[in-house]
Amino acid sequence: MKVTTRPDDKSERASRLHVVIAEVVSAIIGSTVSFDEMYQIVLDKARWLTESQHGFVSSIEKKTGAHVSNTLTKMRDEGCAVSAALYSLPEGPHKLYNSLWGHSLNVRESFFTNNPSSHAAAAGLPSGHVPLKNFLSVPIIFGDEILGQIALANSVREYTEDDLKEIKRLGEVYAIVLHNRQQESELRRSEEQFRSMVEMAPFPMLVARREVNSTILYGNLRAAELFKVSQEALIGSAVADYNQKREEWIAILDEIEKNGCALDKEMQFYDVSGKACWVLLFAVKVIWFGSEALMITINDITDRKNMEETLRQLATVDYLTGIWNRRYIMDLGNKEFERCLRYKTHMSVIIFDLDHFKLVNDKYGHNIGDRVLEGTAKVVTNELRGRDIFGRYGGEEFAIVFPEITLREAAKVAERLRQAIEKYQYSLENSSTLTVTASFGISEVIDTDRTFEEILARADYALYKAKALGRNRIYCS
Structure with a gap:
């Protein structure tokens, strides 16, 4: 062996x-x-x-x-x-x-x-x-x-x-x-006798017809518990009733017909209340008392998928503001840059930071400083398109990647963002309010660019110029 x-x-x-x-x-x-x-x-x-x-x-x-x-x-x-x-x-x-x-x-x-x-x-x-x-x-x-x-x-x-x-x-x-x-x-x-054997299985198990809807001929108690139904209600229902992606299930059936089995199929099932769970599904051809059928075993991996999503969030999302972190901005920005070169489209980048943010932390404390960063992220997110890439670049500095937008169009967005940030008021404990301003540097892809970092460097230089000219303004490079 x-x-x-x-x-x-x-x-x-x-x-x-x-x-x-x-x-x-x-x-x-x-x-x-x-x-x-x-x-x-x-x-x-x-x-x-x-x-x-x-x-x-x-x-x-x-x-x-x-x-x-x-x-x-x-x-x-x-x-x-x-x-x-x-x-x-x-x-x-x-x-x-x-x-x-x-x-x-x-x-x-x-x-x-x-x-x-x-x-x-x-x-x-x-x-x-x-x-x-x-x-x-x-x-x-x-x-x-x-x-x-x-x-x-x-x-x-x-x-x-x-x-x-x-x-x-x-x-x-x-x-x-x-x-x-x-x-x-x-x-x-x-x-x-066979039902008693399946019933003893330590995981959800189904026997279903080998057909598109896969009518369930038998399901053990663990399967009934997974779908939040009685065993009597489970028998006679269809596997397709618990999977909302019909094409996905048909593809699995096609694989079973071709190979005799389908293993390690990661998919979502839904109980009768509509609550989703992630499962790892295994199905093999069997003969059920003279009729062609499928034996399906199910491993509930919802906890594992939730953990994977948590890890993904930790790897890509800024913990304080809930927007993308610097590493993920770079990953997405590089992909958009490659797409821009391939299809010869426009692409612009904004880097902005909050003016005199250190004074906010020194005067009001880091808790207020964190609230300002969170508030800024929300204000900007509300002004952007769904496909715009927005993240925290570092400290009080933020970056935005605009696919298919020219420098002039990006400057208009930047001015709108600058005004929105300037108008936003943060409430303090003594009933007073705090406002902040931001400076913006803007650049776009040009013919000589070979890396995404070159565009970022120009946007960063433009931000430096905006600060040198008095802050609370935009500068295009």
Whole structure:
């Protein structure tokens, strides 16, 4: 089996686990597989999740009570006393199993160790067995009955609590499947049994028709909770009812038809009240009791998306004024400059700052100074077009990029802004008011410009000239 590096990010690990469980369930119900094939599927997925070199998946034989390892990686060096891949763990005194392989069955609890030789149950490996670097075991329990075990060894890294949680989750699904398969040789013929399996899934899960609206044939309780409806109301509604972008859903269906599945689809769903949530969606083709269908698993990533938006805000927005910060002005300005050169359009830039702002801070304090900066940002924003790029350039200095505007047009805007700033009054605690003025430097793209910084430099020089001429005025460069 090819071992792939596992991601450390928890949300990504959770997403991968959803895919694995969906693939396991889909493989089992999508076709008539033998018990041995089912064991091998579970072992392959468990090894991939944990990057384990060895392991086995077992079951308890109903007739004899023997704990049989139904599928087993090659764990024998030459001379190993174990003579075949198919073997059983014999019970010892007091109905206990020997060695690490039997410990989780004896105590009925999952565990892992990255130092096997020091574990209390380490003794008892057969002669010639490959050395154990680490070990992880999950007993498969349904109700009160032990049905089998998932045992893994020799991961290329140390096992972690996240590995144990993932294999326990996989074990929960395996327990349901194994129990149902032992009770009914053809699980997919029993809709009630399959529903119980889906219901136990630790995440929202749907089965839907393979059609444009994707009518929902079954949804578990977690899916109903996500959409804020009862399970009865969920069944018979359509996936399209909870996704407002019809073309997006049709594109996903087309991908499923082409590839058999659609994985890691980041999209927005809406509950019945219209509240949006971000989800990561996985869908695979299945046969639902003789009919073509989709099995859909959903990972709610709303918290992650909110965090991403918060980080984006921190990276691009000035914390005090709520307008763009200097770095983002430069990013957007460079893009507009390149577009201006490509399409031979106009582009102008204004740099302005508040006159004698230091005196405001010295006389009234920084709290009033901050209010003046916030107020200035609001006054200017109200006077600009939606496509104009406005941000705080630094301290009391601001910058505006005007796509497709000439120097003369930009000067008219600057004069309007200058007057608006001059008229705005800030209320002080003693019922008096404060007004401020601003000086403006303006430049536009010329034929010799090769960088956005050249335009900014001319606007900055023009601002210097406006100040030198007495402030509260505009100057074009």
